[in-house]
Amino acid sequence: MHHASPSPNEVQRSSLTSNTSLTSFITFSMKNTITYLTIAALLAACGATTPTDDLGRQRAKLEDLKVKYKAYADSIKTIETWLAENDSTVRRNLAVVTAAPVEAGAFTHYVDVHGNVRADKAAALFSNGGRVRRILVQPGDRVRQGQLIISIDNDLAAEQIQQAEAAYELAKTAYDKQERLWQQKIGSEMQYLQAKSQKEQAEAGLAAMREQQRLTNITAPFDGTVDDIMVRVGDMTSPMQPAARVVDLSGVQLEADVPESYLTTIKSGAPVKVNFPSLDEEFDATLDHVSKFIDPANRTFKVTVRVPKGEESMRPNLLSDISIQDHHSDSALVVPSRAVLQDVSGNNYLYVLEPTKDNEAMARKVMVKRVSEYRGRLSIQPVKAGTLKGSDRIVDEGAKNVTDGLTVRVAN
Numbered sequence: 388m389h390h391a392s393p394s395p396n397e398v399q400r401s402s403l404t405s406n407t408s409l410t411s412f413i414t415f416s417m418k419n420t421i422t423y424l425t426i427a428a429l430l431a432a433c434g435a436t437t438p439t440d441d442l443g444r445q446r447a448k449l450e451d452l453k454v455k456y457k458a459y460a461d462s463i464k465t466i467e468t469w470l471a472e473n474d475s476t477v478r479r480n481l482a483v484v485t486a487a488p489v490e491a492g493a494f495t496h497y498v499d500v501h502g503n504v505r506a507d508k509a510a511a512l513f514s515n516g517g518r519v520r521r522i523l524v525q526p527g528d529r530v531r532q533g534q535l536i537i538s539i540d541n542d543l544a545a546e547q548i549q550q551a552e553a554a555y556e557l558a559k560t561a562y563d564k565q566e567r568l569w570q571q572k573i574g575s576e577m578q579y580l581q582a583k584s585q586k587e588q589a590e591a592g593l594a595a596m597r598e599q600q601r602l603t604n605i606t607a608p609f610d611g612t613v614d615d616i617m618v619r620v621g622d623m624t625s626p627m628q629p630a631a632r633v634v635d636l637s638g639v640q641l642e643a644d645v646p647e648s649y650l651t652t653i654k655s656g657a658p659v660k661v662n663f664p665s666l667d668e669e670f671d672a673t674l675d676h677v678s679k680f681i682d683p684a685n686r687t688f689k690v691t692v693r694v695p696k697g698e699e700s701m702r703p704n705l706l707s708d709i710s711i712q713d714h715h716s717d718s719a720l721v722v723p724s725r726a727v728l729q730d731v732s733g734n735n736y737l738y739v740l741e742p743t744k745d746n747e748a749m750a751r752k753v754m755v756k757r758v759s760e761y762r763g764r765l766s767i768q769p770v771k772a773g774t775l776k777g778s779d780r781i782v783d784e785g786a787k788n789v790t791d792g793l794t795v796r797v798a799n
Contacts, residue, residue, distance in 0.1 A: 481796040491719075492717075493716065498653060507635065511629035517540055523536060532609050565579050615631065642691055653713050655677050659710065716766065722781060723765070750782060
């Protein structure tokens with residue numbers, strides 16, 4: 388079978404058809420490749436964003452904001468400074484404080500306590516028992532030592548004294564007789580000694596009876612003034628209940644209890660100021676005695692102050708205010724106590740006023756140490772030498788509203 392050969396035109400058309408198909412395939416393949424590469428690039432780009440890169444960008448942004456914030460803050464401060472110097476409305480809104488001078492001079496600290504007047508001689512008088520027969524004095528009368536104040540009816544004691552007196556007379560007579568015989572060398576020495584012993588025993592017995600009777604009666608134990616009579620005629624006395632009181636105000640002292648925390652600072656001879664509120668009287672004295680015993684009940688020790696003679700208005704148990712000096716400095720820096728503040732760390736400080744213009748001043752913070760405080764006045768020392776002197780003025784009232792470097796208005 389014979390096949391006809393294709394003509395040149397047919398061959399050319401076939402070749403063109405084949406080329407067109409190949410070109411279309413290549414074009415399709417390239418488009419798909421580009422699409423795949425694009426998708427892969429996008430996926431790769433998404434996969435490259437990590438948290439570390441985010442942190443870096445945020446940190447950079449924060450640093451940039453800080454720079455801008457500082458620039459704004461500096462500008463604000465510059466404008467505020469200008470306004471503070473030129474704007475009258477700003478000056479009127481300044482913090483208002485009062486000023487106080489730093490006093491350079493002597494400072495004294497006292498310990499304030501309450502004291503009671505105590506007479507050196509004050510006695511409550513008792514009786515051994517019996518009925519009141521007579522009252523020989525009245526309150527306010529002056530008496531001498533041994534003077535009978537109240538007579539007590541005690542018949543038993545009187546009878547015993549009579550018996551003792553009779554026994555004594557008998558023993559004395561026997562002794563006198565034996566003594567004369569002994570001087571004449573008559574009788575034995577033993578008889579003489581026995582008579583002497585019996586006489587001495589009778590004498591001692593009589594003295595004891597009389598002392599007992601004296602204790603039954605009430606007599607003045609010393610020269611003084613009858614302060615009170617506590618019984619009436621006919622009353623029965625008792626050894627447990629006082630019948631009279633005698634005092635001697637020629638010697639008077641004050642007693643006071645001081646907390647044990649002052650035991651090392653209060654010494655005998657220290658200057659003392661005494662005031663009697665009820666009498667409106669006061670005087671200066673010295674501390675007479677400091678007790679070495681601490682009362683365990685209230686943790687105090689006693690001190691005494693001698694009251695000068697001539698204080699006729701003194702009465703036992705009269706209340707007084709006693710100020711005992713325990714610290715003194717001839718050169719100290721003294722400020723009002725309220726002017727010194729304390730920070731959270733326990734450091735003490737105050738503000739020194741440095742005048743600027745008109746009635747304005749700048750507050751400068753100065754650290755200080757508290758030395759001693761008394762009645763609103765505080766002795767201080769600057770922590771750094773030279774930061775505070777006697778001619779300075781400091782913030783007194785209003786210090787809690789002040790900061791270091793703040794411009795304030797001084798009211799006084």
